[in-house]
Amino acid sequence: MNKNAPIGVLDSGVGGLSVLKCLHQLLPHEDFIYVGDTARTPYGTRPEQEIRGFVAEIIDWLAAQGVKEVVIACNTLTMLGVDSLKGDHKFPIVGMSKGEKLLLEASKKKKIGVFATPFTISTEAHKKAILAADPTAEVYPMPCPKYVPLIEGEQFDSPELPAAIAEYAAPLKEAGIDALILSCTHYPFIKKQIEAEFGPEVTVIDPAEATSYLAIDALKEIGALREDGAGKVTVCGTADIDRVRRLAERMLPVEDCQFKEINLADK
Ligand code: DGL
Numbered sequence: 001m002n003k004n005a006p007i008g009v010l011d012s013g014v015g016g017l018s019v020l021k022c023l024h025q026l027l028p029h030e031d032f033i034y035v036g037d038t039a040r041t042p043y044g045t046r047p048e049q050e051i052r053g054f055v056a057e058i059i060d061w062l063a064a065q066g067v068k069e070v071v072i073a074c075n076t077l078t079m080l081g082v083d084s085l086k087g088d089h090k091f092p093i094v095g096m097s098k099g100e101k102l103l104l105e106a107s108k109k110k111k112i113g114v115f116a117t118p119f120t121i122s123t124e125a126h127k128k129a130i131l132a133a134d135p136t137a138e139v140y141p142m143p144c145p146k147y148v149p150l151i152e153g154e155q156f157d158s159p160e161l162p163a164a165i166a167e168y169a170a171p172l173k174e175a176g177i178d179a180l181i182l183s184c185t186h187y188p189f190i191k192k193q194i195e196a197e198f199g200p201e202v203t204v205i206d207p208a209e210a211t212s213y214l215a216i217d218a219l220k221e222i223g224a225l226r227e228d229g230a231g232k233v234t235v236c237g238t239a240d241i242d243r244v245r246r247l248a249e250r251m252l253p254v255e256d257c258q259f260k261e262i263n264l265a266d267k
Pocket of ligand 1: 011043117
């Protein structure tokens with residue numbers, strides 16, 4: 001495995017930039033190629049077969065760029081089962097952490113909320129992981145279909161955003177949760193607003209850091225962690241690259257990144 005090869009990071013759109021931010025901070029010597037499928041986002045409201053086809057195209061495109069690892073910076077895609085996305089590729093593929101350990105550490109009352117896309121919630125993966133770690137916990141999953149279109153649409157100042165946050169938070173506040181996981185990588189873009197809605201009694205967890213450590217462990221295992229070099233970040237979108245750049249400003253030092261609009265058919 002070539003240590004100097006880039007790490008591929010992918011998402012349905014700009015959400016995975018919240019994971020790229022963390023990876024880049026923890027691995028400043030690594031090169032990254034990020035792909036957001038901004039032409040076809042959101043994925044979380046689509047059927048499984050369609051999403052499987054999309055992610056296979058992105059992983060094949062990243063493989064053609066010579067990546068040494070792929071980080072699936074998308075919970076919805078992680079739910080498909082990372083091993084089933086591997087195909088014939090030799091590099092490791094890492095998915096999003098479900099964060100059950102962090103949640104159980106943060107929650108005194110063991111009343112835990114999960115915000116995610118309808119697809120992710122329908123799998124019950126987070127609920128099962130939390131209950132496997134602590135069967136006495138109470139888990140309150142909440143599908144949040146309005147968030148991704150609002151974030152991708154840069155609707156941060158729209159009254160629809162606080163309305164959607166209040167709508168999805170209400171049943172979880174009523175249930176008395178004291179820890180909440182943001183199990184869609186888009187949601188860290190609105191983490192402050194979500195925290196404000198729940199107030200200081202609720203710890204809001206972003207699993208990006210735990211995921212980054214999974215990616216680091218997988219690289220260590222194959223002896224491919226890079227210890228020197230300047231670390232180049234290339235952010236690619238399948239559409240609207242100017243919008244991707246504006247949204248990336250909320251997560252990354254964009255002056256140090258390259259932005260490219262790509263066609264997944266051109267490898
Ligand atoms: N950011 C993604 C996730 O973590 C998916 C959002 C979507 O396309 O619906 O689930």
